[in-house]
Each structure stands twice: as structure tokens, then as C-alpha cells.
Amino acid sequence: MKHISIFIAAFLFSILFFEKNIGLNLTIFSIVTTVLLVGYNSKKFKDKTIILHALVYIFTALLVFIQHSSLSIITNCITFFTLVGVVSEQRTSIYVHWLNGIYTTVAGYFHRTFESNTDAKKVNWKKDIDVLHVAKLIGIPLVFILVFIMLYKNGNPMFNNLVSRIDFSFINFQWLLFTVLGYYLFNNISKPVQVDPATSTDLKTQSTLFKSGTFSEEKLKKEKQLGTVLLGFLNLLIVVYIITDIIYVITGETISASAFSSQVHSGINTLIASIIIAIMIILYFFRGNLNFYAENRALKNLSFLWIFLNVMLIVLIAIKNQNYITAFGLTYKRIGVHIYILLTFIGLITTWIKVLKVKNLAFLFRRNTQIAFIVLLVCSTINWDYTITKYNLNVAKSFDIGYLINLTNRNAILLNKKKDDINISSADKHRIETKYSKHMMALAERDWQEWNYEMFENETKFNSTE
Amino acid sequence: MNIPANLAKSCLLATVIFWVIISSKSIDPDIILFMFLSIIPIFIVSTIVILSTICSVFWLAENADFNKKQVFKTYYPYYVIIVFGICVFAIISSGFDLYIIAFFSSVFITTNQSWVWFAKETQK
Incomplete structure (x- = not known):
């Protein structure tokens, strides 16, 4: 029964993916995978955590169909590894889920071959030998017969003629090998x-x-003094920096795109260095017994202040980035800066919790990785190409039309619809029309495995206008 | 460690996988001689890869307190993930060239099976 269901799944795998692009096939694959996992691990699927992960996996599969972006495909793959890892052991950290998920996907068969030889050798040794013997009985003669048929073909024209009549062209051997790959997976x-x-x-x-x-009060006292002095001065320095930055933001004049870009990027570099050093300093001082030292109040308060001031720094960078976007339009890099700012903010919050609740480094890794995964999930729910195009055409004071045309075809319909309402050259209009017609032609050539929601929607609109 | 037996089995396995994948597109009777001749370079490549990447792990990690089974369980997962990453990267970089797919698929399967054969020697 086990092998039959895997055979069916492998057969489906070939139908879905052989010489096909990603689309509806990945969504169906995700559903088949979930059904197979539930079938083989039904007891584990009574756990709420595993059910939640399975639902999230199905959700990302639907996102692949709806959004059809590289980000949604990457998210679906990561969620696949997470689900497999959770089924393997649900109580571990998310990065261990990934490790177990990747390992299972890549080499689960070889691992189980090794394990079964170790554990079940005494029970099934005779059966194993029988299987091996049958394989030899079929495999070795088959290989030699094929080799000799090919050799004899050159020796005798009548034999050659006879063999030539045997036509296996209806069998696609690459398709069969692809099915073997599916079976292995x-x-x-x-x-x-x-x-x-x-x-x-x-x-x-x-x-x-x-x-x-070992709890030396003398040593802790010295460490606390060092920490207090260091964090005190760093807080003072960052306050001065923030004051000057606020004055600059308030009194800021309109400058060129390149100058604005360089300012935001240098601000981000400052932020990266500052946040990393801030977290490292806090982790160093609160790595051990200083957490339990009775007179650590001042150091803790300075750490909280240091975190708060870094959050202010983040807000200032976010404002600058937003001003930059409003003036010169939305791009992937500018969205990336906002996401980085969000992740940094979350990193600081988890560091604050670490100090407050006396947590260790493992806590930081676990929580931050989980949150980064959730952020990735949320980001993959958005059609970024469409959002960027819509924002730039409707809200931004100025934008780069070349950048919008070079985005994927997911904005082709919108660009084509808006091309007469915006002030662009006739050459750019022609490029938009070419992009649109290519997109529509690609729609017509797609197989059902490659379908996605946007294409389905576009085709419906296209057919109605025809 | 029974290295000669492992190398012989690995070489045979790699040859079979390599030519099965290549033959899946089209098979030419004139190529049979090359199939047999290819055993020599495949044996050389298999020997270099197995000795340098698998045997070296067993030689360095195995001792009285750390048997082959423990070496397998500790190092094999990371080894296989890295090898898989390299193979996938090479196949994608080549634009899914059939010969590259055949070569790296045989490398992946053979090195995995070689690990299992070495680790199974524990039970003998």
C-alpha cells in the first residue's frame, strides 16, 4: 500500500513538472505532499502545531497560484522544509526544522536504509536477500541482453532489421527517470x-x-562598572546624533535623487553597525551571572535606554526612506530597506525581552528566526510588481518608467491600461505595448500545469474584450 | 574499512547511473565501446572523491569511543546537504545540460550509497 501511494504520487509528479514551468503544478504538488504526509504520519497530525504548519504550507501553495512570484515560490519551498521538519520533530527550533526538512528531502531514503540495516537486520535478513536475488535475476540479464543486442545489430543485417522493427519511441525514458526522481522525493x-x-x-x-x-561578587561589580560607563557614554553619543539627525530631517531641503539615495544608504550602514554593536554589547554584559547580580539595576536601565534610542534611530531612517520613496518612487531595494528596518526593530525588541526575562542566546536565535519566517510569509502575500507600478503611477512625485517596464509581466496589464494617462515618450509606449502583447501570447501558450490566478483572470478579461 | 570493495561497487554504480541518464535521450550502438572505456575515468573520479571526502571523515573521526554508526549519524547529514547543494548549483548553472545532470546525479547517488556501505561495515 505504501509503495502504491508513492507510485501514484511519483506519477503525478511527472505529469505536473516534466518540462513545465511553475504554476498550478506547485499548488497541486503541495496538496499531494500534505495528503501523503498525513497518510504516513496520521498520529503526528493530531498535534495542533503540525496541523498549523500544514495549513500554512497549503496557504503558501495557494499564494504560488495567486501571486506567482519568485518570493511566493521560495516561501513555499521553505514552508515545505519546515513542515517536513515539524513532522520529524515538532518541539525543536525552526532552524532545526529546516535542517531536518532538508535532510529528509535530500537523503531520507539513505538514512532509513542505514537505520533499517542496523535495527531490522536480524528479523528480515532472509527477506532482504530474496529481494536482492530477484533484483539480480532481472537486472543483470537485462543489462547484458541489451548490450549484446546492440553488438549483434552491427554483425548481421537481418538481425539488425528485426531489432529495428521493435519501436520503443512511445516510451519517453526521460519522463520515466523524472518519475523515479519523484518516487525518490x-x-x-x-x-x-x-x-x-x-x-x-x-x-x-x-x-x-x-x-x-562560580559567583564572584567582586568580578561582577567590576564588570557592572565597566558596562555602566560604556553604555552611559554610548547613550550620550547616540542622543547627540539623534538630535542632529532630527534637526536635519525637519529642516531638510529637496535634493537630487543620487544625493538622497547616498544619504539613505549611508544612514542604513550606520544603522547596521550601530544595531549589531548594540546587541553584541548587551549580549556580552548579560551573558551570565550579571543577570542575577543584585546591583545591576543601573546597567539594565542603561541597556533599555540604549535599545530605546536605537529604536529612535530606526524610526528616523524609516522616515528618510519613506521621504525618498514619496519623492522618487517605490523600488524593490527601497522596500527591502523598509523590511530590514522592521527586522532590526524586532531584533531590538527581542533583545529587550532577553534582558528583561533573563533569556539566553538560544532564545534570541529562536524568536528572531521565527519572526523572520513570518515576515517572509507576509511579504509573499503581496503582488510587489503590481504594487510598485500602481504606487509609482498614482502617488510618487517622479518615477523611472524604464524600471517599471523591466519588472515581470505581472504589471503588464496595468502599464498598458495607464500608458495613455502618463507623460512618457512614444518609444516607452511602444515598449509597454510589446510587453503587453508578449504577455498575452505567453498566456495562450501555457499548459494547464503552468496556470496561475493572474493569467486566468487576464485571459478572462482578454476574451471578453475580444 | 573495506576500501577496494567499496570503490569497485561505487564505480559500477556511478557508471550505470551515468549511462542510464545519458541513454534516456537517445542511444547509439556505436557508443557501447565508450561505455566500457568510461569505467576508467569514472573509477578515477570515484576514487578521488570517496577517498578525499568520505574516507577522510572516517579516518579522522572514528576511534574506540566513536564507531562508524556514530560517524555516519554525526557527519553524513551535513555532507549530503552540502553535496546536494553543489550538485544542484552545477546542474542549474549548466542550464540543465544532460551530461552535467548525468555526472552530478551519479556523484550524488554514489557518494550517498558509499557512505551507507562504509557505515554498514559496523555490523559485520
């Missing part, structure tokens, strides 16, 4: 495996800090 994920030392170590690692045996 589904066989791997049917029973997820674990990367043993990493999984067990992660399960043993707690997120809370504990007081160690």
Missing part, C-alpha cells in the same frame, strides 16, 4: 528523519539563563 518525505546530534542538542537547550556555580 516522496519516498524520502514519507517518513521524516532527524539529524541526530543537532535535534537532541536543540531539545536539551533551554531558552532561559541559570545562575552558574
